[in-house]
Amino acid sequence: MTANRPVLEDLTVGDVVGARTLELDRPRLVRYAGASGDFNRIHWDEAFxxxxxxxxxxxxxxxxxxxxxxxxxxxxxxxGAVVDYQARFTRPVPVPADGAAVVEVTATVGALDAEARTARVDLTVTHDGARVLGKAQAVVRL
Structure with missing residues (x-):
């Protein structure tokens, strides 16, 4: 166990434990399509x-x-400490031909389970101020 790992007893529901800005451009979509095998035209063909x-x-x-x-x-x-993760897709994230779509992610402690030694981390994931993932939650074993 590393010194950088969070400690359950130091956490409180409502703590913001991280934030990130994702920039997703069309070249990244192409690389993801190749890696995932998802070549649906809605991800690369603007006219379609x-x-x-x-x-x-x-x-x-x-x-x-x-x-x-x-x-x-x-x-x-x-x-590997993330033992469960789920989300609902609520809105598409459009990607302009030039530039990138910007997605904001904030992670907040939503629940603590002392017996299981886990924290549920709720993610707020937005694009242009609208949620693009709903009920995005990760369970982390601490």
Whole structure:
């Protein structure tokens, strides 16, 4: 165990334990599509995406979800300490042709379980002020 790991007894519900700004551009979407095998055209073909009613090409939901939990992994000091993670996709994140979509992530202690020695960390994940993940929660074993 490293000295940087959080200690359950030092935590209080409501503590903000991390924040991060994610910048997601189209080249990253292409790299993610290659790594994940998700080549759905809504993630790379602007004409197709707008043709099906989306505002633009959109970020893969799993990319948003996976990148967002990184703030919890960093705080925990060990990605393996995250024993559960779930979220609901509430809004798409459109990505402009030039530049990047900016996603803000804030991690807050939502609950503590002294018997299980876990902390539930609630993530607030927004783009342009609107939540893009709902009920995003990670359980961390401490």
């Amino acid at each position: 995406a707008t043709g099906v009613g989306l505002p633009d090409v959109i970020v893969h939901g799993m990319l948003t979800m996976g990148a967002s939990v990184g703030v919890v992994e960093d705080w925990a000091g060990d990605p």
